[in-house]
Amino acid sequence: QQNYSVSILVTAILFVVFGHFLEGPRGGIWLACIGSQSAEEAYGSATPSRCERWAWRLRWPVYVLMYTSLRSALNAGAPG
Numbered sequence: 443q444q445n446y447s448v449s450i451l452v453t454a455i456l457f458v459v460f461g462h463f464l465e466g467p468r469g470g471i472w473l474a475c476i477g478s479q480s481a482e483e484a485y486g487s488a489t490p491s492r493c494e495r496w497a498w499r500l501r502w503p504v505y506v507l508m509y510t511s512l513r514s515a516l517n518a519g520a521p522g
Contacts, residue, residue, distance in 0.1 A: 456471075464498075465490075467485070
């Protein structure tokens with residue numbers, strides 16, 4: 443269990459450091475793997491659109507809002 447926890451912690455930190463958390467699949471980790479010259483072929487464009495960037499950054503707040511709303515709705519309808 444401790445090994446797993448440390449592994450997840452290191453991965454999470456590296457995702458922030460290398461830009462995956464904010465930049466998503468176009469972050470530094472993936473560009474280093476596929477090469478910047480292949481970005482347009484891999485993603486359809488060399489740089490992400492403004493809409494794509496905001497969609498990626500808003501995924502967690504939207505998820506939390508949907509989760510809490512659904513949970514509240516289901517708990518309100520539950521008997522007892």
